[in-house]
Amino acid sequence: MLGRPGLSRTGSFRPENLGQNALHMIGNLCFTIFVIGVLVFTIIAATYEPEDPLFHPSTKLTTFLTSTSNATFQSDNTVVKTGEDFMAANQTAFATFINVTDVVEIKEERTDQTSSSECEGDSRKPLNCRDPEVFHLMMKEAIERFKDIHFYRFGKPAPGPEENTCDMAWRFRPKEGKTAAFYKDYRRFVINRSENCTLSVLSIGDYHSGVNARKRKNKNQKPGFEKTSGRQEQVVAALPVVGETVNDLLPVVESENAFSRGKYLIYEGGGDRCKSMNHYLWSFLCALGEAQYLNRTLVMDLKLCLSSIYTSSNQDEEGKDFRFYFDFEHLKEAASVLDHEQFWQDWNKWQKKDGLSLHLVEDFRVTPMKLSEVKDSLIMRKFGLVEPDNYWYRVCEGETESVVQRPWHLVWKSRRLMDIVSAIASKLNWDYDSVHIVRGEKARNRDLWPNLAQDTSPDALISTLQNKIEDGRNVYIATNEPDTSFFDPLKDKYSTHFLDEYKDLWDENSEWYSETKNLNNGVPVEFDGYMRVSVDTEVLLRGKKQIETFNELTNDCKDGINTCNTAS
Secondary structure (H helix, E strand, O other), X not given: OOOOOOOOOOHHHOHHHHHHHHXXXXXXXXXXXXXXXXXXXXXXXXXXXXXXHHHXXXXXXXXXXXXXXXXXXXXXXXXXOOHHHHOOOOHHHHHOOEOHXXXXXXXXXXXXXXOOOOOOOOOOOOOOOOOHHHHHHHHHHHHHHOXXXXXXXXXXXXXXXXXXXXEEEEEEEEOOOOOOOEEEEEEEEEEEEOOOXXXXXXXXXXXXXXXXXXXXXXOOOOOOEEOOOHHHHHXXXXXXXXXXXXXXXXXXXXXXHHHHHOOEEEEXXXXXXXXXXXXXXXXXXXXXXXXXXXXXXXXXXXXXEEOHHHOOOOOOEEEEEHHHHEOHHHHHHHOOEEEHHHHHHHHHHHHHHHOOOEEEEOOOOOOHHHXXXXXXXXXXXXXXXXXXXXXXXXXXXXXXXXXXXXXXXXXXXXXXXHHHHHHHHHHOOOOOEEEEEOOHHHHHOOOOOOOHHHHOOHHHHHHHHOOOOOOOOEEEEEEOOOOHHHHHHHHHOOEEEOHHHHHHHOOOOOHHHHHHHHHOOOOOXXXXXXXXXXXXXXXXXXXXXXXXXXXXXXXXXXXXXXXXOOOO
């Protein structure tokens, strides 16, 4: 057959060899299956992305939001996540920072264009802070002095109180920053001019010392110097800028005509009051989401009840202001909201005169979709007394869940509190490591946490941290241990810092104190437990290295013995 030999019973096809050949074939087949399995597993591992908790059903997301690893106090249900926590750090927006070489190049370009820097033999003449030579000296000194931050914009210098002082502001973020935010600082420079007219910086003041440069940004005003394209500026505009002057005055309706043409949504009553901040925000965002879905203005009560888990009195405390904890300026600029008290004053004034009507809803099962055709000026959702059916967030459950989206991007943390965080980090030159040490009740409960007390003792901490943090480093310790002298033995190896070292940032002489007092109609505001834990945790999260108690300092489980596999 075309010269090919026929099959014969020789070699491997002999009957006595068939069993051996069968074993070889089975072995080769198994090896092939193994190789294919490894290849498939490798492909899956390389392309797998964990589920985004924001796309989970509300019950799962509720668990996600309340499983926060906070820095201090007893409950894990303390530090609320807000919109900026879910924002990815846009590396394009952060890539174009100002180098010292940029300042030198600009200075060289302008040197031949001006003679204002010539002191004409008079080294005593008043310093001109607007002089380009002075400006570029200040920028250069700032960049060289603060090596752990990137600069993105310098404002034009302003004269200080003395003839040889100038104040200058800048926008920055830490080089190793993990959060999607910018920061603003303004400092006082003391400048010397020698006999031969050479300028030099003698000193740079502390954080926010250059108050004459602290003017609110004018959107039409060009900054002194920056390297930002138009597209990047749009990205930057969508990010929080901590340190800017806050304008969170209550919005006012322009006229009777504007009020009468408006459409409003209000939630009244319910069982959400005095619950945890996580619970409050979960319900508030449901109301805000429904208002946006219905294209209505949300009428919100800015007076909150602070849960006893955050208060020094261990009692629920009424009369707290939304603006103490959240960025109301961002909210009112990005969404349509009105203050509850102001709304009712206008409503009572113009409701009968202008024939404004109200649509009352007393069942949370009436979905926003069913209300989309309502023409009345005001939709009022009234909630009863029976929990949990009187929780606001029940409106956004069921079929509504896939229609009404909670607008997380509209709620940011208070920039006043975040400014305290920035001040603490700046005092540490943004060059520190942080350790979260849980003790308190958990350390005393040896049945659930048998090793925690010993593993967080000073000797154990020194032994554990020696391989994690270099000797001599600044170490910020966030802890619920009331007596911080307990950690004094660590001072032999590290420069340790605790929240209460920075009380001057919220005492009666502070900017925070005066601004919150003004918000509170002249009544001083306590720096309460929620504020403390919020600041403590945010400072912790900005450390270059962050060491957690569970999994890193102790093998005990976060939620007690035998819970490590289920702990989130």
